[in-house]
Amino acid sequence: MKTIHVDASVSYDVLIGEGLLSEAGSRVSSLGNIKHAVIVSDDNVFPLYGNILKESMSAEGIAVDEFIFPHGENSKSIEVYQELLEFLCSISMTRSDVLVALGGGVTGDLTGFAAATYQRGIRFIQVPTTLLAAVDSSVGGKTAVNLRGGKNQVGCFYQPSLVLCDIRTLDTLPEEEFRCGCGEVIKYGMIGDAGFFQRLAETDVRTWITDAIAACVAMKRDVVMRDEFDTGDRMLLNFGHTFAHGVEKLSDFKVPHGMAVAMGMAAITQAAEKLGACEPGTSDRLEEVLKKYGLPLEIEYSGADIAAAAKVDKKSTGSTIRLIIPEKIGSCVIRTVPADELMEWTIAGGMK
Numbered sequence: 001m002k003t004i005h006v007d008a009s010v011s012y013d014v015l016i017g018e019g020l021l022s023e024a025g026s027r028v029s030s031l032g033n034i035k036h037a038v039i040v041s042d043d044n045v046f047p048l049y050g051n052i053l054k055e056s057m058s059a060e061g062i063a064v065d066e067f068i069f070p071h072g073e074n075s076k077s078i079e080v081y082q083e084l085l086e087f088l089c090s091i092s093m094t095r096s097d098v099l100v101a102l103g104g105g106v107t108g109d110l111t112g113f114a115a116a117t118y119q120r121g122i123r124f125i126q127v128p129t130t131l132l133a134a135v136d137s138s139v140g141g142k143t144a145v146n147l148r149g150g151k152n153q154v155g156c157f158y159q160p161s162l163v164l165c166d167i168r169t170l171d172t173l174p175e176e177e178f179r180c181g182c183g184e185v186i187k188y189g190m191i192g193d194a195g196f197f198q199r200l201a202e203t204d205v206r207t208w209i210t211d212a213i214a215a216c217v218a219m220k221r222d223v224v225m226r227d228e229f230d231t232g233d234r235m236l237l238n239f240g241h242t243f244a245h246g247v248e249k250l251s252d253f254k255v256p257h258g259m260a261v262a263m264g265m266a267a268i269t270q271a272a273e274k275l276g277a278c279e280p281g282t283s284d285r286l287e288e289v290l291k292k293y294g295l296p297l298e299i300e301y302s303g304a305d306i307a308a309a310a311k312v313d314k315k316s317t318g319s320t321i322r323l324i325i326p327e328k329i330g331s332c333v334i335r336t337v338p339a340d341e342l343m344e345w346t347i348a349g350g351m352k
């Protein structure tokens with residue numbers, strides 16, 4: 001088992017390994033004075049892992065309730081958030097109790113936001129069951145739900161008290177969801193660790209998944225500790241995301257996030273290389289690894305459409321936009337470019 005310690009505005013451990021679901025009771029108890037827990041989970045994940053988690057906490061004398069919602073991004077809504085809060089109120093949850101988010105990023109973001117706001121804040125634990133949640137959404141404290149006007153438009157920074165990542169839960173994850181997570185895993189190699197990237201290229205990440213998740217979490221932790229509230233360095237985590245958000249929007253969210261990130265990373269790297277900002281050969285190496293993990297490269301939308309979508313994205317500040325540019329494998333920089341120059345980048349990135 002690996003432990004990564006996060007020292008943000010709240011300090012907590014991220015545990016990664018096998019069998020953590022059945023140890024959850026004692027781990028939760030050790031947070032101190034917890035009598036009542038609510039497991040929040042979707043209708044795919046709860047039937048698979050809800051009972052084992054429940055039994056483990058009951059065995060420690062913790063009363064356990066559950067809140068189960070329909071799986072999918074549509075549940076990351078104000079309506080489900082409100083239902084969850086009303087449920088917590090109806091069973092008299094107090095600020096000394098705890099919420100347990102069992103599932104992917106949808107569950108984590110929804111539960112985190114409810115935990116942050118219910119009675120002005122109650123503790124919560126992340127139990128990620130997707131690769132994406134394990135390496136990204138369960139760590140760092142961004143919580144949110146969606147509005148009709150856009151994704152993640154209401155939320156706050158609120159750190160979990162503990163993260164338990166039982167890698168055995170990934171055994172039931174659909175192949176496409178696993179691949180999407182690989183998009184983010186490869187991103188960490190590109191922004192922060194050439195050796196890690198090389199290992200992804202030479203081996204199958206499934207054979208060293210605990211180490212790989214731990215490496216990603218440690219990289220995210222380092223960035224979050226430098227910039228918890230996302231005003232500077234944390235933007236590095238958005239490598240590949242500017243064009244990805246455009247692809248997601250233009251496809252009406254039919255292209256999954258991880259796939260869009262893969263395309264976005266391939267495009268910005270190709271552009272950076274063409275425009276002389278990146279070491280020659282980087283783009284080929286990235287594309288090879290993306291292909292190896294079954295991820296797509298080509299963006300089928302026009303450069304003009306992607307540039308327009310990126311400009312309305314929240315990362316744009318007025319007439320300039322911040323792009324995350326790779327210099328070489330393992331190193332990216334944040335560069336502010338005039339929004340008018342964005343077209344040049346999309347075209348250099350291979351878009352029509």
Ligand code: NAD
Pocket residue numbers: 042043044045048071072073076103104105106107109129130132133136137138139140141142143151152169170171172173174177
């Ligand atoms: P998800 O939570 O919808 O999970 C994907 C699908 O896999 C769902 O259908 C779920 O039921 C199923 N599933 C989950 N675990 C499973 C398992 N072990 N076995 C079988 N099926 C399983 O989506 P996701 O990709 O995990 O997360 C996406 C969400 O995360 C988005 O809403 C995104 O905005 C958010 N996100 C947040 C952050 C953050 O920092 N807070 C970072 C990245 C993404």
Ligand code: MG
Pocket residue numbers: 136184241257261
């Ligand atoms: Mg992402």
